[in-house]
Amino acid sequence: ARHYAPSTIFVDEIDALCSARGGANEHEASRRIKSEFLVQMDGMNSVTSETDDNGQVVARTVMVLAATNYPWELDEAMRRRLEKRIYIPLPDEQARPALFSINLEKIAMADDIDLPALAHMTEGYSGADITNICRDAAMMSMRRITAGLSLDELKNLSKDAIKQPVTMADFQEAIGKISRSVGQADIAKHVRWMTEFGAV
Incomplete structure (x- = not known):
């Protein structure tokens, strides 16, 4: 150096x-x-x-x-x-939409995605938490498509069939599953x- x-x-x-x-x-x-x-x-x-x-x-x-x-x-x-x-500090309501945008840069999104609403729903979440939410939501469309399919059917799926846009409902489900990782005691400390x- x-x-x-x-x-x-x-x-x-x-x-x-x-x-x-x-x-x-x-x-x-x-x-x-x-x-x-x-x-x-x-x-x-x-x-x-x-x-x-x-x-x-x-x-x-x-x-x-x-x-x-x-x-x-x-x-x-x-x-x-x-x-x-x-x-x-943790990202505020102005910073969180930008974090969602960064994490979703290469992910197809449905027209109903509302970034300000997602930011409001993730009060107290860290940047890593938001990354996990985006990753989980992106996987949900694939889980819907592949649910119940046999191994042979999965092999025959095209990439376009798997790449379905992420919806607002996917994010709401992901947020419901992923709790924030930083507590008030941690912040106070x-x-x-x-x-x-x-x-x-």
Whole structure:
């Protein structure tokens, strides 16, 4: 990353790599990895510069971007090194139609699909929940077509026969089957952490 700077390093689920040190079950190798990661993070914070072919001074920075669903499990030293700590809440009623559109980009939809209505029906759902709903709804038309067919009949089905548009009823059934994965207690815990440690 330093060689190709300016550059960005993205670390997903950083709590798995940099959870609080000193636990009774912590392995020595794990502790060493965390310590080395912290040392390298210190090096990332130093901005270097060089002169390009035109004589202009160019900053050579490396930005570290990390994500976690469990910020309270981060090692305190790592938390200090992450200068900006931002809580991204669940998608609101303006964002959810866009999430449905993204997930349905390559799926045939019936004319009765109402994205604002779907957004209203999925209050409190996460982006992953909405992805699961879209996947489940897309499979329902195939289940209807293939229900009761023998193996030979399934083999003879054409792709056009299987690719039926997803209807609003499919989404309503999928939403009825898939509950939201984030509870109010989880949200409150994130808000409390952000109140104490957030840095926008």
